[in-house]
Amino acid sequence: MTKALALIAAVAAFTATSVSAEGLPERIKTAGKIIIANTPNYPPMEYKDPATNELKGLDIDLGLALAKQLGTKVEWSDIGFEQMVSSVTTGRVDLIHSGMTDTEKRRDALEFVDYMRSGAQFYTTMNHKDAIKTEADLCGKSVGMSRRTTFPDETAKWSAANCEAKGLPAVKVVGTEGSADARTQLKQGRVDAAVQGSETVPYLIALEKDAYYSVGKPFTAVYQGIGFSKKDTELRDAYVGALKALMASGEYKAIFAKYGLEDAALEGIYLNGAPAK
Structure with a gap:
């Protein structure tokens, strides 16, 4: 040419x-x-x-x-x-x-x-690694997430299908002022786990080495x-x-x-x- x-x-x-x-x-x-x-x-x-x-x-x-x-x-x-x-x-x-x-x-x-x-993704801090190994371990636990997002409703639906339907206690949904507030409450031990978008959890894990780990796979697809x-x-x-x-x-x-x-x-x-x- x-x-x-x-x-x-x-x-x-x-x-x-x-x-x-x-x-x-x-x-x-x-x-x-x-x-x-x-x-x-x-x-x-x-x-x-x-x-x-x-x-x-x-x-x-x-x-x-x-x-x-x-x-x-x-x-x-x-x-x-x-x-x-x-x-x-x-x-x-x-x-x-x-x-x-x-x-x-x-x-x-x-x-x-x-x-x-x-997708919505559960995660928590490394000090929970012995108590929270799978999503089922979150039943009955307090989980923080931004109240302004779709995460509270999505988590409640997940809990109804995967906890209450199996005779397990419901996830305690804790609405926070945002994802940063959820992480703060998680670090302070005020909640046992948290929810964020699946695109952000790997970033957090890479940013703070040995601080967080994801629990299971994303439980929604959006x-x-x-x-x-x-x-x-x-x-x-x-x-x-x-x-x-x-x-x-x-x-x-x-x-x-x-x-x-x-x-x-x-x-x-x-x-x-x-x-x-």
């Missing part, structure tokens, strides 16, 4: 996969930025570097890559998780990208472009999604195009590989928990 033909092929490939600012709503094109709700307390998905206060994490890298693909910039808005849905529906922010699980209940107010697999107002279909569709482009270029998988989460990456586009048609 001549250099000229190679250049033409490269341009054609770029044109086929890139998304421009033309696909964005007029308000975002005018502002030159997308305002994204994010709570940076969920490593390795989103967190602040303690040395520099810089936002880091898989969600941050992916959010910036998507915005770049769309030809715009990101303004991160640090909003409490419980306020995120209302912030999108009232127009305070443009979308949510913050480790949010795509659930049927949340679909009452939001549309989701899913971008990774996840998707995490970027949340949009149901009326903001133009922005949602622009993100679908941008995500397709990142998947086609290999940048999407490279971001997941950076955090050792290759198994959490999706092979195609999912909307509201189902493959896009």
Whole structure:
């Protein structure tokens, strides 16, 4: 292939996969930025570097890559998780990208472009290694988890099927102010175990050597999604195009590989928990 033909092929490939600012709503094109709700307390998905206060994490890298693909910039808005849905529906922010699980209940107010697999995972500290060896050992134990997530309901359902149904005492679900609070209570001995997303537990184990271990395998299978107002279909569709482009270029998988989460990456586009048609 001549250099000229190679250049033409490269341009054609770029044109086929890139998304421009033309696909964005007029308000975002005018502002030159997308305002994204994010709570940076969920490593390795989103967190602040303690040395520099810089936002880091898989969600941050992916959010910036998507915005770049769309030809715009990101303004991160640090909003409490419980306020995120209302912030999108009232127009305070443009979308949510913050480790949010795509659930049927949340679909009452939001549309989701899913971008990774996840699941609820039990874990505990090494000083419980003799008493808690399997999930069944958690029956009757106190387990901490963020009350603002889907984990309390999911854990209660797991307990009903795996503890009460077998004549064992129920798991004592302890709602916390977030995953960091759950870890603090676990370290202080106020709870016996905790629940976090399956994508975060390996990070914790690697970060604090010989401090934690996972108990069993993830007991749910869910998707995490970027949340949009149901009326903001133009922005949602622009993100679908941008995500397709990142998947086609290999940048999407490279971001997941950076955090050792290759198994959490999706092979195609999912909307509201189902493959896009």
